[in-house]
Amino acid sequence: MIYTVTFNPSLDYIVAVDDFQLGLTNRTSSELILPGGKGINVSTLLMNLGIESTALGFMAGFTGDEIVRELQEMGVKSDFIRIDEGISRINLKLKSIDGTEINGSGPAISADKVEQLMVQLDALGEGDVLFLAGSIPSSMPDDMYRRIMARLEGKGVMIVVDATKDLLLNVLEYHPFLIKPNNHELGDIFGVELKTREEVVPYGKKLQKMGARNVLISMAGEGAVLIAEDGQVFDKPAPKGHLVNAVGAGDSMVAGFMAGWMDKQDYEHAFCMGIASGSASAFSEYLATKSEIEAIYKQVRVED
Known part of the structure; x- marks a missing residue:
């Protein structure tokens, strides 16, 4: 089974203003208005590809109820833990001014709710896939990803981590199956500028x-690079x-890569699926559909 974790999901209010x-x-x-958050994006893209997953994380208030309702309507399974106080955040994204958005803070998450999530994750085992993506709310321990991976060590769970700097570096000792920095994040880690x-x-x-x-x-726009475990x-x-x-x-890229890997256990196919999924979403109003991904995949493979 595939699981995604979104610690701080949102309702994204996406508007254009002329x-x-x-x-x-x-x-x-x-x-x-759409449910948002990196893990939710992964679950949505997988659903578009016909692959079932369960979205985990925290939700609160009427906005949390709406996130769950919209996911259910879309066909995405979820098992969010309810926070008793506050509301899940609303993010305002202004389409007509590229990159302009106002993101909410979200509810405070107590230690007992964090432990409740940990107990959920204890059920994962051999052959399961877990996506950990995005930032950690300030109310949670800042080594949360590391704690999760330490707890799951040795259980055969394939873990994908899409995070930045210390969040990423702190989990490497637990050998995540896949990490996905971009070139700027990679450069920040090593104090260099990487353009090609x-x-x-x-x-890498x-x-x-x-x-x-x-x-x-x-x-x-420069493309992508995969450094595979087998040396390729x-x-x-x-x-x-x-x-x-x-x-x-970026969320679509990691989802597409894992979809490709689970399909054929072939790194080149997985890489092309990742590129096709990420690009198809970038070329779409929302996360890409299966047909959009398949069309870009053909373009990517023709270039071989």
Whole structure:
């Protein structure tokens, strides 16, 4: 079974405002409300590919109820732990000003609720897949990912970690199956600037020596690189297409990679599925559909 963890899920209120004016009343030209959060994005993309997963994490208040309702309506299974106080956050994303958003804080998560999640995760075992993605709320221990991986060590769970700097470095000793830094995050770790696919390879190999089994490096318009556990290194340029919405593209990449790996246990196929899924989502209004991913996959493989 596949599980995703989203510590701080959200309702994303995605709006477009033509000719936005500060200090004036602005009216939307389009609006959309969707459940958000990196783990939820992974579960949604997997669902679009016909792969079942269960979204775990925390929810609170009427917004939490709506997140669960919308996921259920979409066909995504969830088993969120209810927080008694506060509400799950609302994130405002302004489409017409690229990259502009206002993200809520979310509820405080107590130690007993954290332990409740840990007990849920204790049920995972051989052959299960767990996605840990995104930041950790300030009310939770900042080594949460490390605690989870330590608790699951030796149980045969394949763990995917999509996190930055210390969150990522602190889990490498537990040998995550896959990590996915982008080139900027990778450069931040080692104090260098990395612009080309060739430049990221030695630094990705350093993360592998530190414990990661597979290192997938996303590079936006430059493409992506995979440093595989069996010693192979794959790199590909970005597929051609029009960037519509970069939100969720990285989550789609890790979901697509794991979908490809579980399908054939072949690194090249998994890599191409990752690129196709990430790019297809970037070229779409929301997370990519199966047909959109398949179309980009064909383009990626033709380039071989």
